[in-house]
């Protein structure tokens with residue numbers, strides 16, 4: 368998604384302004400009312416950006432959804448404060464997952480396995496100047512073509528800073544192990560995902576299977592969840608290259624301690640949270656977030672089964688690897704883990 372012109376040089380020269388931005392843009396709406404009114408509606412004035420709408424509404428009596436969102440923001444900020452020692456500076460590389468909608472002033476950080484295909488489709492409708500109307504009419508592979516949507520990393524420093532300051536920034540997260548099992552099932556248990564089998568499966572089998580068959584080494588198409596876990600917790604894996612985005616932590620993909628997200632949506636409340644964002648954007652009439660009814664979706668119960676034959680030692684290592692995602696987004700340690 369990055370254009371070649373954005374390179375290392377750029378990173379060196381824009382350090383100062385990014386730093387200012389981080390200090391300047393501490394979380395908004397600190398003083399907002401804590402009251403929960405039970406209403407689920409709030410005024411949206413025309414001519415306001417979604418960020419202004421959010422800030423103005425948080426000064427008034429809050430609806431239940433607004434209070435929930437404020438709770439998530441505060442918990443995120445506190446956890447960042449407690450768990451991150453040094454504030455790092457953001458570079459364009461860090462902004463690759465942020466998708467820009469200049470028309471509605473939105474920044475969406477996409478996280479694979481958290482309804483990101485549907486959110487990219489919605490972003491294509493929003494930014495498409497009428498080219499698309501119905502998100503589900505856009506083929507999934509088209510939603511993932513770099514170039515159909517703009518990434519924040521493609522903009523100049525000044526343009527980046529302006530957008531980070533004035534646009535509504537949102538991200539969708541999911542229970543980390545449910546997301547991980549979903550990634551495993553999708554990339555390693557479906558026969559059509561040959562690219563992943565070749566790229567990752569062969570390496571995983573070579574390193575983490577005793578006595579592999581020649582065919583398995585060649586195809587990489589029968590990686591077990593256990594082997595996948597060994598691969599993830601092996602320090603060599605991340606020394607070689609960053610995790611693939613499907614199993615990389617939200618903490619590393621979206622930098623929630625450096626970018627102060629205005630809305631943290633959750634997969635568990637996807638429909639409601641998506642509606643809230645589209646309402647803030649004044650885009651309810653333009654697009655509806657697609658309803659999902661997938662029966663193959665990975666659930667918590669399903670995740671529990673996959674962890675059944677992972678030893679407590681590796682469960683602990685894996686939990687530590689994903690710990691920040693658990694803490695930042697208020698997910699408790701799954702009860703099925705044998706760690707206590």
Ligand SMILES: *[C@@H]1O[C@H](CO)[C@@H](O)[C@H](O)[C@H]1NC(C)=O
Nearest residue numbers: 435437438439441442697698
């Ligand atoms: C965190 O999760 C707990 C348990 O699900 C919930 O009761 C609480 O309201 C959540 N806190 C925030 C700030 O979202």
